Amino acid sequence: MNAATETTVLSDADKKARFNFNKLTKWLRHAVGDAINDFNMIEPGDRVMVCLSGGKDSYTMLDILLGLQQSAPIDFSIVAVNLDQKQPGFPGHVLPQYLSSLGVEYRIVEEDTYSIVKRVVPEGKTTCGLCSRLRRGILYRVADELGATKIALGHHREDILETLFLNMFHGGKLKAMPPKLVSDDGRHVVIRPLAYCREKDIARYAVARAFPIIPCNLCGSQPNLQRQVIGEMIADWDKRFPGRIESMFRALRNVVPSHLADPALYDFVNARADGVARADGDKAFDRENFAEPGRINILASRPDDDDGCGAP
Template sequence: MTDTLISADAEQARQTEADKKQQYNFNKLAKRLRHNVGDAINHFNMIEEGDRVMVCLSGGKDSYTMLDILLSLQKSAPINFSIVAVNLDQKQPGFPEHVLPEYLSKIGVEYRIVEEDTYSIVTRVIEPGKTTCSLCSRLRRGILYRVADELGATKIALGHHRDDILATLFLNMFYGGKLKGMPPKLVSDDGKHMVIRPLAYCKEKDIEKYAIAKEFPIIPCNLCGSQPNLQRQVVGDMLRDWDKRFPGRLETMFSATCNVVPSHLNDPKIYDFVGAKADGTPREDGDKAFDKEEFKDPSRISIFATKPLDSGCGGDE
C-alpha cells in the first residue's frame, strides 16, 4: 500500500514538473511572437493612433494567431486603435458557418461575417484541375476592400508570415522572372487602402505551435487544399526541407530581403549604371571583385547583422 502511494506521488510530481515545463515553453513562445509582431509594427509604422484595423480572419492558424496577438498588444500599446475581425464566407461546401461567430463572440471582439458565393463563381469559370487561386484571390480582394470602406477601416491586416514572404520571393524568381517578395506594408492596388502583415517576422513553425497550444478552432480551406501540386506548395516544401537540413538558412534568406544592395543587382531602373563614373570617391557599395568573399555560418547570422534595429527587419531574441 505504501509503495503504491509513493508511486502515485512520484507520478504526480513528474506530471507537475512536465506541466511547468510546458507552461514555461509556451510563455517563451508567446513572448517571442509578441516581440516579433511588435517589432514589425514599429519598424514599418503599421498601426498608428486612432487606426481601425480590419483583421482578415480565415479560420486558419495564421489569422487566429494574428488576431490573438494584436488583441494582446492592444491592451499595452502606447497608442489607441480599434480592431474589427472580418471573415469572408465563400460558401464552400461543408464550411462550418457557426465556428467563427461562436469563437469571436466568446472572446468579445467586434466582428462581421461577409457572405459571398465566390466558390460557385470560381468552380464555374475555372476548368477542373486548373489552379483556382488567382481568380479566388481577385474576388476575395475586391470584396474585402469594399468591406473595409463600409467599416471605416484604415488598415487591412493579413496573416502572411515570414515563410509566406520567402515563398513568394522564390515563386517570383522561379516562375515570374522577378526579384519580388511580399512586403510587410503596402498600399493596395486600388490606391485606397493600406495593407499590413503584422506576422512578417514570425516563423510558421512558431505560429503552428502557438495555435495548437491555444486550441484555436481551425477551419481548413478545402478549395485550396484540394490542389496539392500548386507551385506555392512545391516552394513551401522546398523551404521546409532546407530549414530541416540547413538550420539558419531561412533566417539568412529573410535577412537578405532586408539588406538589398541595388548596385550589385542588374536593374538600371533602381540603380544608375548608365551614369556611374569613376570619380575617385570611395563608396561602400563599390565593386570588390578582387576581394575574396567571406560568408558566415548561416546558423550564426543575426537578422540585425548588417542593419540597425530600427531599420526594418526583425529577428528572435
C-alpha cells in the same frame, strides 16, 4: 511509482509546458511588435480590420494583436472580418461562436465566390489567382463600409519567402510580399503583422491555444501548386541547414541595388570613375567570406524548436 511521485512528475511537466508556452508567446509578441514598429503599421486612432480565415495564421494574428492592444502605448480598435465563400461543408457557426466568446467586434461577409471560381477555372487548373482577386475586392469594399484604416493579413515569414522564389522562378521578378503596402487602388493600407514570425512557431502557438481551425477545402485538392512546392523546398532547407531561412529573410531587408542588374533601380548608365570612394562600389577582387548556414547566429530569445507547448 507512488501517487505522490506521479503527482510531482505531472506537476513538473505542467510547469515546463507553461514555461515553454510563455516563452513562445513572448517571442511572437516581440516579433509582431518589432514588425509594427519597423514599418509603422499601426498608428494612434487606427481601426484595424483583421482578416480572419479560420486558419492558424489569422487566428494567431488576431490573438497577438488583441494582446498588444491592451499593452500598446497607442489606442487602436480591432474589427475581425471573415469572408464566407460558400465552400461546401464550411462550418459557418465556428467563427461567430469563437469571436462572440472573445467579445471582439466582428463581421461575417457571405459571398459565393466558390461557385464563380469553380465555374470559370477549368478542372485541374489553379484556383488561387482568381480566388484571391475576388477575395481582395470584397475585403477592400468591406474595409470602406467599416471605416477601417488598415487591413491586416496573416502572412508570415515563410509566405514572404515563398512569394520571392515564386516570382524568381516563375515570374522573372525580384519581388516578394511587403510587410506594408498601399493597395492597387490607392485607397487602403495593407499590413502583415506576422512578417517576422516563423510558421513553425505559429503552428505551435495555434495548437497550444486550441484554436478551432477551419481548413480551406477550395484548394485542398491541388497538391501540385507551385507555392506548395516552393514551401516544401524552404521547409527542407530549414531542416537541413539551420539558419538559412533567417539569412534569406535578412537579405530582403539588406538590398544593394548597385550589385543587381536593374537600370531602373540604379543609374548604371551614368556610372563613371570619378575618384570618389563609395560604400556601394564594386569589390570584385575582394574575397568574400560567408558563414556556413548552420553557424549563423539566431536571436537567443527565440523559442527552441524542441520545446513543448502547453495550453495557457
